[in-house]
Structure formats: structure tokens, C-alpha cells
Amino acid sequence: MTNNNLVFDAIIIGSGMGGLVTATQLAAKGAKVLVLERYLIPGGSASYFEQHGYHFDVGASMIFGLGKNGTTNLLTRALDAVNMQIETIPDPVQIHYHLPDGLDIKVDRVYDKFLQNLTAYFPQEARGIRRFYNECWQVFNCLNSMDLLSLEEPRYLMRMFFQHPLACFGLLKYLPKNVGDIARRYIKDPLLLKFIDMECYCWSVVPASMTPMINAGMVFSDRHYGGVNYPKGGVSIIAQKLVEGLEKLGGQIQYQARVKKIILEQGRAVGVELANGQIYRGKRIVSNATRWDTFGKLIPVEKIPNNEKVWQQRYEKSPSFLSLHIGVKSSVLPQHTECHHILLEDWAKMTAAEGTIFVSIPTLLDPDLAPPGHHIIHAFTPHWIDGWLGLSTNRYEAKKEAAAWRIIDRLEQIFPGLDAGLDYLSVGTPRSHRRFLGREDGTYGPIPRRKLRGLLGMPFNRTAIPGLYCVGDSTFPGQGLNAVAFSGFACAHRIAVDLGIGK
Numbered sequence: 044m045t046n047n048n049l050v051f052d053a054i055i056i057g058s059g060m061g062g063l064v065t066a067t068q069l070a071a072k073g074a075k076v077l078v079l080e081r082y083l084i085p086g087g088s089a090s091y092f093e094q095h096g097y098h099f100d101v102g103a104s105m106i107f108g109l110g111k112n113g114t115t116n117l118l119t120r121a122l123d124a125v126n127m128q129i130e131t132i133p134d135p136v137q138i139h140y141h142l143p144d145g146l147d148i149k150v151d152r153v154y155d156k157f158l159q160n161l162t163a164y165f166p167q168e169a170r171g172i173r174r175f176y177n178e179c180w181q182v183f184n185c186l187n188s189m190d191l192l193s194l195e196e197p198r199y200l201m202r203m204f205f206q207h208p209l210a211c212f213g214l215l216k217y218l219p220k221n222v223g224d225i226a227r228r229y230i231k232d233p234l235l236l237k238f239i240d241m242e243c244y245c246w247s248v249v250p251a252s253m254t255p256m257i258n259a260g261m262v263f264s265d266r267h268y269g270g271v272n273y274p275k276g277g278v279s280i281i282a283q284k285l286v287e288g289l290e291k292l293g294g295q296i297q298y299q300a301r302v303k304k305i306i307l308e309q310g311r312a313v314g315v316e317l318a319n320g321q322i323y324r325g326k327r328i329v330s331n332a333t334r335w336d337t338f339g340k341l342i343p344v345e346k347i348p349n350n351e352k353v354w355q356q357r358y359e360k361s362p363s364f365l366s367l368h369i370g371v372k373s374s375v376l377p378q379h380t381e382c383h384h385i386l387l388e389d390w391a392k393m394t395a396a397e398g399t400i401f402v403s404i405p406t407l408l409d410p411d412l413a414p415p416g417h418h419i420i421h422a423f424t425p426h427w428i429d430g431w432l433g434l435s436t437n438r439y440e441a442k443k444e445a446a447a448w449r450i451i452d453r454l455e456q457i458f459p460g461l462d463a464g465l466d467y468l469s470v471g472t473p474r475s476h477r478r479f480l481g482r483e484d485g486t487y488g489p490i491p492r493r494k495l496r497g498l499l500g501m502p503f504n505r506t507a508i509p510g511l512y513c514v515g516d517s518t519f520p521g522q523g524l525n526a527v528a529f530s531g532f533a534c535a536h537r538i539a540v541d542l543g544i545g546k
């Protein structure tokens with residue numbers, strides 16, 4: 044089915060946060076935009092599901108970028124651009140770590156309080172701790188002084204160098220650097236270095252030696268600047284409001300619209316074909332699917348450009364997760380429990396399947412997400428899809444149940460009585476992530492195969508195929524809602540310049 048009247052300025056494949064920020068930014072510049080989403084609702088990994096009166100975030104729940112000041116509050120800015128606002132609830136503690144060697148550390152929203160908490164365990168490293176985190180602030184201050192747009196756009200780069208020369212040189216200095224190298228300059232204590240590894244791992248899913256300094260500068264500083272803020276009504280409200288704003292500006296979104304292939308003519312991306320045969324044509328095509336889904340599925344293997352093959356040699360898929368969405372009686376949670384926790388009992392298992400457990404309890408900030416007298420606990424831990432393939436239904440269910448109870452048993456250390464207080468339990472495996480989030484192998488995103496030079500290897504939005512762009516966590520600067528929003532701003536900026544709109 045072809046309808047040649049349907050020519051859009053930009054067609055965006057996927058309504059994850061990266062796709063929606065691209066779409067809304069372009070619509071705000073006057074572009075005719077179509078978003079095609081394979082699932083029933085928008086948001087991708089920042090979406091939700093409801094069961095038994097509980098409103099669960101499917102993935103993200105520690106939200107950066109919803110602050111009020113500076114330039115790095117990209118989610119606030121994306122909403123503003125389409126005249127949308129949301130209510131947010133400040134989270135006083137980013138993470139409560141429960142780590143081996145008795146490390147029980149809270150990352151307070153107040154910077155000095157966090158430094159005090161950490162220094163109490165490592166008084167001999169007081170100076171090194173402050174110098175390391177202060178260096179992260181230097182990166183953040185550079186980022187937070189300029190508009191964050193496309194680094195592939197020479198005129199923007201020249202303008203930034205002219206207006207903010209020191210910030211630009213600062214960022215250039217940190218672009219090829221990883222956290223581990225900087226941390227080791229200031230810190231010698233091996234246990235403290237392990238803590239820094241965990242500080243990185245819990246969002247980059249690689250240790251400090253492989254985590255780019257630019258991303259760490261954002262995370263380690265913004266948590267004390269704009270802070271972590273939870274959207275009232277659940278994380279999915281961000282995507283819903285972006286869609287509302289998009290539609291008010293005349294942009295379109297279609298659900299249950301799975302793109303089967305990107306149409307190439309004389310090597311140029313000119314349209315897409317849906318699974319139902321419908322064809323849409325666009326001047327620019329944007330893929331918000333992962334790079335493995337884009338190059339290999341939407342673009343056939345034989346047409347994958349060489350630079351993408353090189354990228355796949357440098358980066359691999361991070362594991363997916365085993366996710367437990369739990370409803371519990373409120374009595375299970377001790378008073379003053381924090382919203383986000385990390386639990387690890389053995390440093391050697393930090394990156395292993397079922398090593399680190401991530402916990403989020405959003406109802407401590409927004410009680411309306413659960414029935415009265417109850418809380419939500421979302422607990423997840425890395426798992427690779429390989430162990431979940433080729434199982435009969437019975438074996439799959441039994442494996443899920445056994446894994447879930449191993450996690451619940453461990454969580455009893457921080458929430459005694461969890462088992463007895465259970466009201467609802469739903470278990471998702473890497474197969475569920477693949478199915479519901481539309482991500483190959485359910486991956487969380489790309490991670491370096493070996494130590495690389497900071498963020499230098501992460502691709503921007505243009506691809507080697509003319510007319511085709513990528514956005515989201517497979518592009519600079521990587522995973523996380525605020526990071527993919529950055530990629531969305533950059534993608535829309537580059538496309539607008541290419542189309543000559545919105546100057």
C-alpha cells in the first residue's frame with residue numbers, strides 16, 4: 044500500500060524518549076512529523092503498565108533532567124518546547140548503597156552531605172574524594188553553560204567556541220577520558236576505588252575504567268544541582284505529555300505500527316514499510332530502535348555500512364534484566380526508607396548476572412501509584428537472554444520463579460518481612476524486555492567491548508546512509524533518559540539544518 048500524498052519532513056521509528064524529543068523539537072520548528080510506534084503506548088523503556096491497582100514504571104525511575112535551572116535539564120526543556128509542564132517530586136537521596144565490607148552509604152542531594160557520608164568511611168581519603176568529585180563538577184559546569192545541540196553542526200560548534208571558549212576546551216579535554224583514570228589520580232584506597240566502580244556501574248553498566256568522564260560529570264554533579272526528581276503520576280507521564288504537545292503542533296503518532304524495513308532508493312533512505320504493508324515516505328528517516336535493530340533488521344545485513352560494522356566490533360550489547368515488579372504492604376518498609384537502593388554482597392560479582400540488585404520504590408515519592416496501604420518495589424538485576432531461550436513453557440516459568448525468589452530472599456536483608464508482606468509479583472525476563480521494549484536481546488544498550496577513549500567512539504545522529512539518522516541510547520552520549528533527550532535535541536537540530544527549517 045503506497046500513498047504518495049503522505050510525504051513527511053521526518054518519520055521517526057519509535058516513541059522512546061529519544062524519538063519523542065526529536066519529534067517534538069522538529070514539530071516545534073514547523074516540520075511535518077510522523078512517529079511510528081510498534082507498541083500500544085509511547086515511552087519505550089520509560090513507559091508503564093498497570094496491574095491490580097499498581098502503576099509500574101517498566102524501566103527508568105531515577106530521573107535526571109527535570110531540574111529548573113541551567114542548560115542540562117533537557118527533559119524540562121523538551122516539555123517546555125511544546126508548552127507542556129509536569130509536576131515533579133524532589134528525591135532527597137539519589138541512592139542508598141548497601142555494599143560489601145559494611146559500606147552503607149547514602150548519596151544525599153546536598154553535595155557536602157554526600158561527601159561527609161563517604162568521607163566517614165574513608166577519612167584518610169578526604170582530600171582525594173573532594174578533588175575527584177570536584178573534577179566531575181568541572182565537566183558538568185562546562186556542559187551546563189551552553190545549549191546542548193548537535194556536535195555535527197559546524198556553525199553551532201563555531202558559535203559555542205566563540206561564546207564559551209573555556210567550556211568548549213574543557214569538554215574537549217574530557218571527551219576521550221574515562222572515570223577510572225581520573226579517580227586513580229586522586230584516590231588510592233582499593234575499597235574506595237571499588238565504590239567508584241559501583242557509582243559508575245549502576246548507570247553505565249561498566250566499571251569506572253570504561254565509563255566516559257563526560258557522562259560521569261553529568262550524573263555525579265547534576266544529582267546535587269538539578270537533582271533527581273520523580274514525575275507525579277509515574278515516569279510515563281513525560282512521554283504522554285510529549286505526545287500531547289506533539290499532536291497539538293500537528294505532529295502525528297501511530298501505535299501498533301511496527302516498521303518492517305527502511306526503504307532505500309539509490310542508497311538513500313526515503314521511507315518506511317510497516318508490517319501491515321503500509322508505506323510512508325519522508326524526507327528524513329530517524330530510527331529510535333537500537334543500532335542492532337536498525338542495522339541488521341530495518342536495514343538488511345548486506346547493506347550495513349562499513350562504519351557500523353566497525354562500531355559493532357567496538358561496542359557490544361549490555362545484558363538485559365530480570366525485573367521483579369512487586370506490590371507490598373506498607374508495613375514492610377522501615378520508616379525513612381529511601382526511594383532507590385543498590386544491593387551487592389560480593390565485589391567480585393558486581394557485573395555478573397544476579398550480582399548487583401537495583402531497587403526503586405517510587406511510591407515513597409508518589410503514593411498514588413499503589414493502592415492505599417501498599418508500596419511498589421521494582422527490583423532488577425542483570426541477566427543475559429541466552430539462558431532464557433529454548434525453554435519449554437513449564438521450564439521457563441519454573442526458572443523465572445526460582446530466580447525471583449533468590450532476589451526476594453536477598454532483599455529480605457534490607458526489607459525484613461518482604462516475603463510475608465507480598466501482595467503482587469510480576470517477573471519479567473530478558474525475553475519480556477525484548478518483546479515489550481522492542482530491543483534486541485532486551486539489551487539495556489551499548490557498552491564498550493574493551494577500554495575505549497571516553498565517548499569518542501559513540502556515533503552522533505547522522506549515519507553513512509544518506510537521509511537516515513539514529514537517535515536514542517545507541518548514539519552519543521548513551522543510556523539514560525536525560526542522555527537520550529540530549530541525543531533527541533541534537534538529532535532534531537541536525538535535521539532542521541539539513542532541511543533548512545526553523546532557523
Ligand SMILES: Cc1cc2nc3c(=O)[nH]c(=O)nc-3n(C[C@H](O)[C@H](O)[C@H](O)COP(=O)(O)OP(=O)(O)OC[C@H]3O[C@@H](n4cnc5c(N)ncnc54)[C@H](O)[C@@H]3O)c2cc1C
Binds near residue numbers: 087104
Ligand atoms: C530496567 C531499566 C531501568 C532503567 N532505569 C533508568 C533510570 O532509573 N534512569 C534513567 O535515566 N534511565 C534508566 N534506564 C535507561 C533508560 O530507560 C533508557 O536509556 C532510555 O529510556 C532509552 O530511550 P530510547 O529513546 O533510546 O529507546 P527506547 O526507550 O528503547 O524506545 C525505542 C522505541 O522504539 C520502538 N520501536 C523499536 N523498533 C521499532 C519498529 N521497528 N517499529 C516501530 N517502533 C519501534 C520501541 O517499541 C520503543 O518504544 C533504565 C532502563 C531499564 C530497561
